[in-house]
Amino acid sequence: MGNDDKDWRREVGQTVDEQPEPKVLVKEVAEKFKTSDRRIRNYSDELEKQGYTFSKTTVGYRLYTPYDIEILGKALKSKDEYDLTVEMACSMVLNNETRTDSSGPSGLKPALDHRSLLVDVQNTIESLTENLPSREQVNQLMNLVENVVNQDKQKDEIIKAQEKMVEQLRLEREKDREDFLKSQDQFKEIMAAHKKTLDDNERFKEIIEETRQYMNKLDENPIEKHSEKKGFFSKILGLK
Secondary structure, three states: OOOHHHHHHHOOOOEEEEEEOOOOOOHHHHHHHOOHHHHHHHHHHHHHHOOOOOOOOOOEEEEHHHHHHHHHHHHHHHHHHOOOOOOHHHHHHHHHHHHHOOOOOOOOOOOOHHHHHHHHHHHHHHHHHHHOOOOOHHHHHHHHHHHHHHHHHHHHHHHHHHHHHHHHHHHHHHHHHHHHHHHHOOOOOOOHHHHHHHHHHHHHHHHHHHHHHHHHHHHHHHHHHHHHHHHHHHHOOOOO
């Protein structure tokens, strides 16, 4: 235990022979608050910037006392509850500690007054204000959003027009298919009628050939010409 720690204990009325407070490394603190080692280091760095001191090992690792852990817990809670920056959360916690318990055990250095806190808040507000976009940037962003929306509308209209065209093509193809099937039926009817015509022509040829042969026979035998003439045509025409 260093001389500074002994002097501090004398100032608060404790004896040097008392048992030292248990100290842990950053990993155990992170596990306690269920967060990352990196986040605890970030808060610890900010506390040191604002005057807080931690005990450290010979190689420079921080050692956290129960009071250190309490300070870190308040800073973490303040940031989450009030949506503050790490700097503002640490400043608020340290300011409250110096005001409420300036004689208690802590790693605080004196002098975090209200004026310092107000300066920190003012600096933070100015920093946030500087980072706000200008009116011209906001207008440009709105124009960009409007252009994107208009482009989306145009794309929707193009897609609808394409879908309509595809549907028209489908209907036309369906109609063409129906017309084709209808033409096939008509062609079949024409071919059937043509075949019937061919059959009739063949029958007419047979009749003509039979007539020619009969006439030749009558020319060869004139006696039978008159008696068989009537019977022949009745036979050809199907008469009895």
